[in-house]
Amino acid sequence: MNKIISEDSLRRALARIDEQASQAWLRPALMSSVREALDRDWILDIDASVKPLYGKEEGALKGYNPRKPGRPSHVLHTYWVSPLRQVLDVQLTAGNQHASAHA
Numbered sequence: 001m002n003k004i005i006s007e008d009s010l011r012r013a014l015a016r017i018d019e020q021a022s023q024a025w026l027r028p029a030l031m032s033s034v035r036e037a038l039d040r041d042w043i044l045d046i047d048a049s050v051k052p053l054y055g056k057e058e059g060a061l062k063g064y065n066p067r068k069p070g071r072p073s074h075v076l077h078t079y080w081v082s083p084l085r086q087v088l089d090v091q092l093t094a095g096n097q098h099a100s101a102h103a
Helices: 007-015 019-039
Strands: 044-052 072-081 086-094
Touching: 019 086
Parallel strands: none
Antiparallel strands: 044 072, 072 086
């Protein structure tokens, strides 16, 4: 390793990658990290976290928001492999999709 790039340089480089191309690049790497666990019994745990917003972000809608009622929000649906404490994926959804049934 000759040098370490800055965080800003990395963010700019990753921002240029097309979403579909980045998924095609990231999914195989993710699968290789969990492949050995797939032959064992495991539990998929889904956690929905409300993220209150203070501006006009894309996709923000009013929904269940216990700390800031009536304010638009996003909901982060996090998928965990419980015994391994490993995150499989995180999806950002609109504030009105707060239940795990929307995951």
